[in-house]
Amino acid sequence: MPSVSSELLSRLGTSAAQIWQSVALATSEAANLEVRFADPLTVTAQAGDIFAEHNSVRVVIQFSFAHLPENPMALLLPPESMSELLAAMRESPAKEIDEADLAELRPLLEAMVQGICLSVGNLLNEPIAASGLSIRLQVVNLPPNLQQAEGLVRSNIGITGEGFSGVLTWLMDNETAHAVCGMQIQDEEASPFQTVTSGATRAQIADSAVPDEQHLEIIMDIPLDITVELGRMRMQVREVLDLGAGSIVEIDKAAGEPVDVVVNGRLVARGEVVVIDDNFGVRITEILSLHDRMQRLSEAA
Secondary structure, X not given: OOOOOHHHHHHHHHHHHHHHHHHHXXXXXXXXXXXXXXXXXXXXXXXXXXXHHOOOEEEEEEEEEOOOOOOOEEEEEOHHHHHHHHHHHHOOOOOOOOHHHHHHHHHHHHHHHHHHHHHHHHHXXXXXXXXXXXXXXXXXXXXXXXXXXXOXXXXXXXXXXXXXXXXXXXXXXXXXXXXXXXOOOOOHHHXXXXXXXXXXXXXXXXXXXXXXXXXXXXXXXXXXXXXXXXXXXXXXXXXXXXXXXXXXXXXXXXXXXXXXXXXXXXXXXXXXXXXXXXXXXXXXXXXXXXXXXXXXXXXXX
């Protein structure tokens, strides 16, 4: 399974913000009082970190999308916050939550899950239903797909209202996160790029399909235009005409993503921006094989 990409985190952060706005409406209606969810902070995590952080009893909601039954998600809620929320609903003092209280909260928690499914369905323009729903008061025990994942996607969402507050944690695996964003998982094994380790040389990344040195020498002195692209975007004519000093143009790449190295209009590598004395530079982190580079440059010629 490919690792969690920065593009996925960026897309999911935007989607999750819309999702939890809708969840707030569904939850507030079920609770008959205002329940607010803050914009989520979406990051990667490891299962071990989750167990270390949530090592006491939590309200644990597990469910999956019906079309991804083997990929359950988990919502982890602090019992203190749920106790305060229940007290606000009852208009009574808060107490330590128990199983009977959890049963009373169940319609609200089910509405939370239904709100997630409805909002994701609206984003994807297709109906999304939940399956395998369970709501328990227990020490955190994640489903196998989350325990075994190389990396989890974690969103922390603040939950607040009159007299209660806390932080909800939403956990999902890579495949579910892609489904939420309507993205296709890219197969890393099919990528034409090679990962470059520090100190790698041309000899270390060459392959047998590259023309021999004698043939390469014939073209070695041909000049090429090299461009480093931070990102791209499309704008309407009126938007371009409205630009002025101080305007901010948002590009289609998240902060921290690799920049593209383009030679004669052909993408050949990716890297990270560095500063060399007073100049910017690019440290190559991924690069096409010599054979693929030669092929792309031939196409551009």
